[in-house]
Amino acid sequence: PRYRNIPPPPCDGVETAVTVLSVSDDLVFNCLVDNSRIDQTALCESREHSEEKLLIRNENTRKDAVRGGKITKVFFLPKGDFWQVKNGLRSLVSNEAKLKQIIGVDRTAAIREAEHEATALKKEADELKKKLSDVQREHKDMKRKWNEESKSIRKIASNLETLQSTLERLKEEAISSEEVTIDTTDLEEDVKNAQDSLEVEKRKEYELSESIEGLKPELIQAQRDHQEILSRNEKVIEDMASVEKEIEGNIKEAAKRQKNLENKEAKLSKLEEGVDQQSEVLKERNTKVEESLYKARVTTYKLNEAHDEGGSIELSDEKLAAVKPVETTDTPDTYKKKVQKMQKKIEQERKKRELTDSDPVVIFEKYQRAKNDIASKLNAIKKVKANVEVLIADLRDRKNRWKIFRKHIGRLTNDTFDEILNKKGSCGEIEFDHQTTRLNIVVQKDNTNDMSQTKDVKALSGGERSFTTLSLLLALGENLETPFRVMDEFDVFLDPISRKIALDTMVEIAKQMEHRQFIFITPQDVSSLTPDPKKLKIIKMKPPSREQQTLEEVGLVSPVSK
Numbered sequence: 002p003r004y005r006n007i008p009p010p011p012c013d014g015v016e017t018a019v020t021v022l023s024v025s026d027d028l029v030f031n032c033l034v035d036n037s038r039i040d041q042t043a044l045c046e047s048r049e050h051s052e053e054k055l056l057i058r059n060e061n062t063r064k065d066a067v068r069g070g071k072i073t074k075v076f077f078l079p080k081g082d083f084w085q086v087k088n089g090l091r092s093l094v095s096n097e098a099k100l101k102q103i104i105g106v107d108r109t110a111a112i113r114e115a116e117h118e119a120t121a122l123k124k125e126a127d128e129l130k131k132k133l134s135d136v137q138r139e140h141k142d143m144k145r146k147w148n149e150e151s152k153s154i155r156k157i158a159s160n161l162e163t164l165q166s167t168l169e170r171l172k173e174e175a176i177s178s179e180e181v182t183i184d185t186t187d188l189e190e191d192v193k194n195a196q197d198s199l200e201v202e203k204r205k206e207y208e209l210s211e212s213i214e215g216l217k218p219e220l221i222q223a224q225r226d227h228q229e230i231l232s233r234n235e236k237v238i239e240d241m242a243s244v245e246k247e248i249e250g251n252i253k254e255a256a257k258r259q260k261n262l263e264n265k266e267a268k269l270s271k272l273e274e275g276v277d278q279q280s281e282v283l284k285e286r287n288t289k290v291e292e293s294l295y296k297a298r299v300t301t302y303k304l305n306e307a308h309d310e311g312g313s314i315e316l317s318d319e320k321l322a323a324v325k326p327v328e329t330t331d332t333p334d335t336y337k338k339k340v341q342k343m344q345k346k347i348e349q350e351r352k353k354r355e356l357t358d359s360d361p362v363v364i365f366e367k368y369q370r371a372k373n374d375i376a377s378k379l380n381a382i383k384k385v386k387a388n389v390e391v392l393i394a395d396l397r398d399r400k401n402r403w404k405i406f407r408k409h410i411g412r413l414t415n416d417t418f419d420e421i422l423n424k425k426g427s428c429g430e431i432e433f434d435h436q437t438t439r440l441n442i443v444v445q446k447d448n449t450n451d452m453s454q455t456k457d458v459k460a461l462s463g464g465e466r467s468f469t470t471l472s473l474l475l476a477l478g479e480n481l482e483t484p485f486r487v488m489d490e491f492d493v494f495l496d497p498i499s500r501k502i503a504l505d506t507m508v509e510i511a512k513q514m515e516h517r518q519f520i521f522i523t524p525q526d527v528s529s530l531t532p533d534p535k536k537l538k539i540i541k542m543k544p545p546s547r548e549q550q551t552l553e554e555v556g557l558v559s560p561v562s563k
Contacts, residue, residue, distance in 0.1 A: 003027040007040050011068050015054050018042040038073065045077040051084070056091070063380075064089030090384055092391075115403070119396050126389045133382050140375055143368075151301075153343055156336040158297045159329030161290050168283045175276040195248040202241055298324040303365055407435070410480050417476035423448060425468060425502050431476070444469055463494040471503050475510060482517075489522040501529060512536050 010017050018039035024030040033039045045051035057066040065086050076083040084093045298321045411433040422429045428448040432441040446453040478486050492500045511519040532539050
């Protein structure tokens with residue numbers, strides 16, 4: 002029974018192959034549905050009309066679809082082109098190639114046309130590959146520039162960190178200078194010891210004076226000891242003088258140390274003033290460092306993370322705090338020179354491109370747009386590459402089918418060649434060597450005797466060689482399907498039996514192939530053939546005149562008057 006669950010056209014103004022075809026036979030209808038999918042083929046008046054009615058495009062995913070559910074191909078006028086959607090990608094197939102006829106046309110023209118199409122497709126694929134390499138090279142240059150900018154930013158951040166460590170070291174030196182004090186404990190002890198010694202000596206002197214006053218009655222006794230006492234006094238005086246010198250030296254040393262202490266206090270006051278000045282400079286530099294660090298973090302965040310989010314960029318303190326400075330060992334002067342160099346390059350590039358925008362945000366947005374354009378171009382290249390792969394696969398399939406067809410033609414030619422030779426009691430074989438473009442012929446004169454087989458056609462007699470050549474031409478002509486075939490003096494070297502067999506065979510083949518026209522020209526007798534008004538016509542030329550005539554009679558020379 003005929004299929005009943007055939008869906009109607011998907012919308013008004015669109016027809017399917019089922020609705021425009023009128024098939025009365027249920028089996029034929031079911032075969033068309035199963036094999037040709039006529040229920041899944043839509044027909045439209047034009048390409049614009051077909052896209053308006055059936056094409057559905059998702060702008061978010063950039064994928065296409067066909068309205069109507071089961072519709073797979075959409076054909077449109079005037080040339081019968083069609084488009085289809087597979088895996089969300091739409092492909093358009095043009096029908097500009099001429100229709101190929103199988104019966105009555107030389108297939109070499111179709112082969113040349115297929116080779117021409119393959120050459121054009123290969124050329125188009127080479128152009129697309131060249132465009133792809135250009136886009137990849139441009140993408141590589143943009144990536145290299147982005148890496149250079151990232152590297153310069155990391156160096157600037159390292160420079161800021163170095164400055165910050167220098168400021169911390171200056172703070173530590175200032176704190177350590179405030180804690181410096183002069184230790185004069187040893188000098189004070191020396192002065193105190195000297196004063197104690199002086200007091201002891203004064204006390205001894207006083208006691209001696211009292212002893213002298215108390216011992217006056219005993220002066221006589223003391224005079225005896227006077228010499229000894231004088232010597233003792235002199236010794237004491239010498240000791241006192243040495244002690245006084247030591248005390249004077251200690252006093253001078255104390256004065257010198259006091260002066261040094263005053264000088265160091267003056268230096269300390271200067272250092273305190275310098276520390277105050279450096280504190281102000283440090284505050285200013287800290288402010289600049291914070292501003293530079295903020296800009297560096299913003300730029301790093303935009304380059305590393307913000308472009309993945311798409312759309313507008315929203316910055317928060319938490320996101321900026323998460324961006325870590327990059328450590329480096331280069332000096333600040335190095336980064337300063339590199340920044341100046343990059344600024345010069347940027348200025349030159351801006352003049353070259355005639356750009357007036359200096360805002361990094363605007364430049365970054367332009368970079369985002371350029372990146373999106375590259376992505377869309379790469380996507381288009383992928384689609385083209387997929388189409389090229391499909392075309393290459395189709396070309397490979399066509400070549401395989403052409404090889405199978407070529408092999409089939411060779412087999413048919415061989416069978417026809419052997420069949421014609423069998424009519425004379427011979428047999429033969431044709432070997433087509435397509436690799437070396439050679440045609441090898443094997444002929445066996447007697448089909449019952451294998452010893453009569455030969456591969457060299459020159460070993461055959463003139464008649465055998467002529468009949469073999471005629472059999473080969475008939476076999477090739479029958480499979481090549483040429484519309485006209487003319488053979489001139491084909492039976493000159495044939496014996497009467499071979500000539501009769503060859504002539505009957507050619508006439509028989511010509512009558513079987515009514516859609517071909519055969520013309521046989523021979524100077525010999527054809528009375529053995531019976532004319533047929535519909536299929537066989539025999540045309541004989543008038544025999545030449547054998548009577549002798551003079552040139553004057555023919556009229557080529559005028560007579561000479563006497």
